[in-house]
Amino acid sequence: MKGCKYGTHRVINESVLPQPALKVDNNMDIYDNEILINVSALNIDSASFTQIEEECSHDIEKIKDRIIEIVREKGKMQNPVTGSGGMLIGTIEEIGCDLKGKIDLEVGDKIATLVSLSLTPLQIEEIIDIKPDIDRVEIKGKAILFESGIYAKLPKDMEENLALAALDVAGAPAQTQKLVKENDTVLVLGAAGKSGMLCCYEAKKKVGKKGRVMGLVISDKQAQFLIENRLVDTAIVGNAQNPNEVLQKVLKANNNQEIDLCINCVNVCNTEMSSILPVKDNGVVYFFSMATAFTKAALGAEGVGKDINMIIGNGYTKGHSDVTINALKESETLRTIFKNLYV
Amino acid sequence: MKGCKYGTHRVINESVLPQPALKVDNNMDIYDNEILINVSALNIDSASFTQIEEECSHDIEKIKDRIIEIVREKGKMQNPVTGSGGMLIGTIEEIGCDLKGKIDLEVGDKIATLVSLSLTPLQIEEIIDIKPDIDRVEIKGKAILFESGIYAKLPKDMEENLALAALDVAGAPAQTQKLVKENDTVLVLGAAGKSGMLCCYEAKKKVGKKGRVMGLVISDKQAQFLIENRLVDTAIVGNAQNPNEVLQKVLKANNNQEIDLCINCVNVCNTEMSSILPVKDNGVVYFFSMATAFTKAALGAEGVGKDINMIIGNGYTKGHSDVTINALKESETLRTIFKNLYV
Numbered sequence: 001m002k003g004c005k006y007g008t009h010r011v012i013n014e015s016v017l018p019q020p021a022l023k024v025d026n027n028m029d030i031y032d033n034e035i036l037i038n039v040s041a042l043n044i045d046s047a048s049f050t051q052i053e054e055e056c057s058h059d060i061e062k063i064k065d066r067i068i069e070i071v072r073e074k075g076k077m078q079n080p081v082t083g084s085g086g087m088l089i090g091t092i093e094e095i096g097c098d099l100k101g102k103i104d105l106e107v108g109d110k111i112a113t114l115v116s117l118s119l120t121p122l123q124i125e126e127i128i129d130i131k132p133d134i135d136r137v138e139i140k141g142k143a144i145l146f147e148s149g150i151y152a153k154l155p156k157d158m159e160e161n162l163a164l165a166a167l168d169v170a171g172a173p174a175q176t177q178k179l180v181k182e183n184d185t186v187l188v189l190g191a192a193g194k195s196g197m198l199c200c201y202e203a204k205k206k207v208g209k210k211g212r213v214m215g216l217v218i219s220d221k222q223a224q225f226l227i228e229n230r231l232v233d234t235a236i237v238g239n240a241q242n243p244n245e246v247l248q249k250v251l252k253a254n255n256n257q258e259i260d261l262c263i264n265c266v267n268v269c270n271t272e273m274s275s276i277l278p279v280k281d282n283g284v285v286y287f288f289s290m291a292t293a294f295t296k297a298a299l300g301a302e303g304v305g306k307d308i309n310m311i312i313g314n315g316y317t318k319g320h321s322d323v324t325i326n327a328l329k330e331s332e333t334l335r336t337i338f339k340n341l342y343v
Numbered sequence: 344m345k346g347c348k349y350g351t352h353r354v355i356n357e358s359v360l361p362q363p364a365l366k367v368d369n370n371m372d373i374y375d376n377e378i379l380i381n382v383s384a385l386n387i388d389s390a391s392f393t394q395i396e397e398e399c400s401h402d403i404e405k406i407k408d409r410i411i412e413i414v415r416e417k418g419k420m421q422n423p424v425t426g427s428g429g430m431l432i433g434t435i436e437e438i439g440c441d442l443k444g445k446i447d448l449e450v451g452d453k454i455a456t457l458v459s460l461s462l463t464p465l466q467i468e469e470i471i472d473i474k475p476d477i478d479r480v481e482i483k484g485k486a487i488l489f490e491s492g493i494y495a496k497l498p499k500d501m502e503e504n505l506a507l508a509a510l511d512v513a514g515a516p517a518q519t520q521k522l523v524k525e526n527d528t529v530l531v532l533g534a535a536g537k538s539g540m541l542c543c544y545e546a547k548k549k550v551g552k553k554g555r556v557m558g559l560v561i562s563d564k565q566a567q568f569l570i571e572n573r574l575v576d577t578a579i580v581g582n583a584q585n586p587n588e589v590l591q592k593v594l595k596a597n598n599n600q601e602i603d604l605c606i607n608c609v610n611v612c613n614t615e616m617s618s619i620l621p622v623k624d625n626g627v628v629y630f631f632s633m634a635t636a637f638t639k640a641a642l643g644a645e646g647v648g649k650d651i652n653m654i655i656g657n658g659y660t661k662g663h664s665d666v667t668i669n670a671l672k673e674s675e676t677l678r679t680i681f682k683n684l685y686v
Contacts, residue, residue, distance in 0.1 A: 006620075006647055008587060015585045017616045019643045020636075083638035116642040150648045171645065242358050244351060273360045277349075287637070287655070293363075294630070294637040294655060295426035299459040300362045302514065302658030304349055305493045310655035312630070312637060315645030 002098055003031035007146035010075075010121055018076070018119035018146075026075035026121040028142045032098040035105065035145040037090040042117060042137040043168045044086040046193070046267040047290040048079035049135040055081075064127045067137060071124050078118035084290040085118030086135070087168040088143055089160070099147065110160065112167045113143070114150040114321060134165065134342045152321040158328065162335070165342035166324045169195035171313060172288045173202045173327060174320035176263060179286055179311075180206035185259040187250055187278060189240045190266035191215025191232060192222035194342060195288055199263050200231040201327055201334060214253055216240060216274075229333050240266045243273035250278040264289045272296040273304075281307045288313035345441055346374035350489035353418075353464055361419070361462035361489075369418035369464040371485045378448065378488040379437040385460060385480040386511045387429040389536070389610040390633040391422035392478040398424075407470045410480060414467050421461035427633040428461030429478070430511040431486055432503070442490065453503065455510045456486070457493040457664060477508065477685045495664040501671065505678070508685035509667045512538035514656060515631045516545045516670060517663035519606060522629055522654075523549035528602040530593055530621060532583050533609035534558025534575060535565035537685060538631055542606050543574040544670055544677060557596055559583060559617075572676050583609045586616035593621040607632045615639040616647075624650045631656035 003009035009031065011021040018024050030036045044052075044067075056062035071077050078085050092109045105111065113120060121144040129138040145151060152167055154160050172195040180186055186203045190196045196215065203213045215232035217223050223235035238249045250259065258280035264271060269291040276297070279285055285308060287297065297310050328335050346352035352374065354364040361367050373379045387395075387410075399405035414420050421428050435452045448454065456463060464487040472481040488494060495513075497506050515538040523529055529546045533539040539558065546556045558575035560566050566578035581592045593602065601623035607614060612634040619640070622628055628651060630640065640653050671678050 004587070006587075015582075015587075016613060017586055017643065017646070019646045020613055020616070020639050083636065084642060115646045115648070118638075118642050119646045148647050150645075239358075243360055244347070244349075244358075270359060270363055273363070281661070290638055290641065292637045293426065294635045294640075295461075295633055296363050297637075297655050298633065298658060299427060299461050300360065302493075303360070303362045303458045303462045304491050305458070305659055306657070307660045308657065310657060312640050312653035312655060314649070314651065314653060315641060316648050317650045318624075 001031055002033050003146070005033065005147040007119065019116065022074065024075040024121050026123050028123060028144070030094055030096050030144060032096045033147040034096045035092060035099065036094040037088070037111070037113070037143045037145060038093045039088050039090040039122070039139060039141045039143050041089045042077060042086055042139060043088070043164060044077070044135045044137060045084040045290055046135055047082045048084045048086065050267055051079055051081050053132060060130050060132070063130055068124055068127065071122055076117060076120055076122050082290060083118065085116035088113050088117060088120065089164050090143065093142070104153070110154045111151045112154060112164050113145055114152055114167065114170065114316065116315065120144065150316060155325055158325070159343065161343040162328065162338055163325060165194070165338055166198065166328055167321055169198060170320040170324040171315035171317060172265060173198035174317045174323040175286060175313065176202040177206060177323055178317065179261060179284060182206065182208045183210045184261055185212045185254060185257070187214045187216060187259050187262045189216045189262065189264045189271060189275060190289070191226055192217045193265055193267065196265035197231055197334065197337065198324060198327060199265060200226070201331060202323070204231070212254070214250065216246060229337065240271040240274050241268065243277050246274040247277040259283065261286065264292065267291055269293065273300050276301050276306055276308065277304065279306070279308050283308050285310045286313060287311065344374055345376050348376065348490040350462065362459065365417065367418040367464050369466050371466060371487070373437055373439050373487060375439040375441040376490040377439045378435060378442065380431070380433040380454070380456070380486045380488060381436045382431050382433040382465070382482060382484045382486050384432045385420060385429055385482060386431070386507060387420070387478045387480060388425070388427040388633055389478055390425045391427045391429060393610055394422055394424050396475060403473050403475070406473055411467055411470065414465055419460060419463055419465050425633060426461065428459035428463070431456050431460060431463065432507050433486065436485070447496070453497045454494045455497060455507050456488055457495055457510065457513065457659065459658065463487065493659060498668055501668065502686065504686040505671065505681055506668060508537070508681055509541065509671055510664055512541060513663040513667040514658035514660060515608060516541035517660045517666040518629060518656065519545040520549060520666055521660065522604060522627060525549065525551045526553045527604055528555045528597060528600070530557045530559060530602050530605045532559045532605065532607045532614060532618060533632070534569055535560045536608055536610065539608035540574055540677065540680065541667065541670060542608060543569070544674060547574070555597070557593065559589060572680065583614040583617050584611065586620050589617035590620040602626065604629065607635065610634055612636065616643050619644050619649055619651065620647065622649070622651050626651050628653045629656060630654065
């Protein structure tokens with residue numbers, strides 16, 4: 001039997017797509033245009049993992065129980081508070097007869113799904129380990145990829161976990177490459193995080209010698225780290241939840257000039273105005289953070305009379321996994337950092 | 344004493360701007376760079392008003408109590424569920440000494456504030472009347488405009504309530520004018536609503552003879568209305584909360600082609616995917632609806648592998664009140680409709 005290419009046939013009792021659905025059918029008998037994956041690990045979205053960690057008082061056993069509870073209730077690993085998901089890694093176990101031979105996958109291939117866990121039917125048999133420092137959950141389980149679902153075959157010339165660690169934020173650096181122009185002044189909020197560093201790296205390549213990439217981080221240690229690794233031209237230490245502080249410090253670091261582009265990669269809420277205030281008229285704010293609140297951005301910009309363009313971070317853009325894998329291949333610095341921090 | 348131009352001096356116990364603040368100080372003694380307004384009416388944001396109406400079972404007295412309760416708790420009329428506000432109309436009662444003579448306002452001028460109620464300190468002495476069909480609350484009360492707050496003096500050659508009715512959605516048609524290009528195919532969701540009609544009108548002017556403006560509405564009656572008033576080229580009847588239905592109907596109406604631009608003016612939730620699915624690669628979705636959920640849009644587009652640009656509707660852009668007032672001045676059709684429906 002053939003299902004909808006977008007997966008609506010798996011939505012239970014609602015006429016919506018799988019992502020906004022309260023619950024999806026996670027029965028692992030596949031439709032003719034679905035792919036069955038033997039899952040080895042989940043990379044939980046940072047905003048989601050942080051929320052669950054706090055809710056569970058950083059107790060690993062409680063976090064395990066909470067994740068199992070969410071998947072049992074929803075049929076997918078979608079954080080009910082943040083609404084966000086993450087991605088997974090696994091091996092192709094079965095390809096529906098409609099897709100066999102028509103896609104570049106074979107049974108046994110290792111892939112990372114590039115669609116969100118927030119719409120991916122999932123069954124967890126057992127949680128083997130949780131690595132809270134890298135938002136990773138190692139499991140025994142299965143998942144379904146719909147016909148429209150995007151994925152990346154894991155590169156053979158790169159350590160699997162390294163590729164995976166980068167691919168779950170692949171949208172951000174690829175969108176950065178598209179948005180940044182030569183000579184731009186760019187501010188990255190949350191610059192020392194995983195997507196933040198990749199955005200800084202791509203922005204630095206695009207702005208050229210007359211442009212400037214500034215990274216906002218929460219600690220002196222992170223600032224020093226960014227500078228030492230030449231990921232930014234200027235590192236600013238400040239609290240992204242305090243828009244006045246951010247505005248004053250950015251203006252000071254940029255000869256009292258407003259900036260062209262702000263990229264928000266922070267994983268806590270209430271950072272909308274810190275992204276908006278430093279940007280000049282007709283400038284751009286790119287919200288990649290899943291903790292962004294739509295109304296806070298929309299009404300916040302209006303409230304301060306800012307004529308700027310605010311973009312919702314799209315996790316997908318053509319070739320985004322290549323951009324990210326290439327960044328890791330060409331930069332030994334990034335490779336070393338990612339190996340140390342996320343693998 | 345001078346306050347912060349953005350109004351942070353009024354935020355109680357938090358280091359945030361007035362919009363995200365839980366509570367603002369609504370003491371009506373003004374700072375040197377504030378303006379005191381004698382308020383006659385609130386135009387509640389449509390998403391907010393709908394939510395309150397439903398919560399109060401459409402009982403006018405309960406709605407009054409709920410609005411008074413919200414303002415007492417928060418010092419501003421910000422719906423705690425939707426986060427949104429609206430705008431107000433009133434007369435200038437006092438101008439702070441720092442601003443006197445430096446702005447184009449005098450005591451006694453009638454204005455509409457163009458910043459959201461969600462950040463405007465407000466005191467309600469009495470609710471005089473509620474007009475649920477136009478989301479209007481007539482009150483006796485006072486409000487504060489910060490130095491950065493934008494406003495429109497009400498035009499003398501136009502009925503006050505008519506101008507007001509249009510100005511609270513002034514951002515949408517002005518942004519439409521900027522986004523739409525000649526020959527574009529444009530879909531407006533919620534096309535028969537207030538912002539929807541203004542967007543259709545501006546889009547029609549911009550697309551030219553080879554372009555096409557399609558309006559999605561919920562009823563045959565609304566579709567007929569749009570066609571009779573020549574606000575759209577094609578009216579589509581469908582449920583904006585059902586993305587599959589919307590996709591199929593839009594493709595059918597557009598020779599099986601995806602569209603260039605979708606403008607979302609719907610005031611209910613779960614319409615993100617209906618906006619995303621019909622748009623072609625590199626196309627644009629402009630979310631003006633305050634019921635938009637950031638993560639549903641971001642993860643939804645990724646989930647279906649759509650390489651599109653999604654923009655957060657900014658209630659402000661330069662000259663936005665002029666665009667809107669001009670639309671009403673030049674179109675007798677719009678004037679008549681607005682007088683009938685919203686005044």
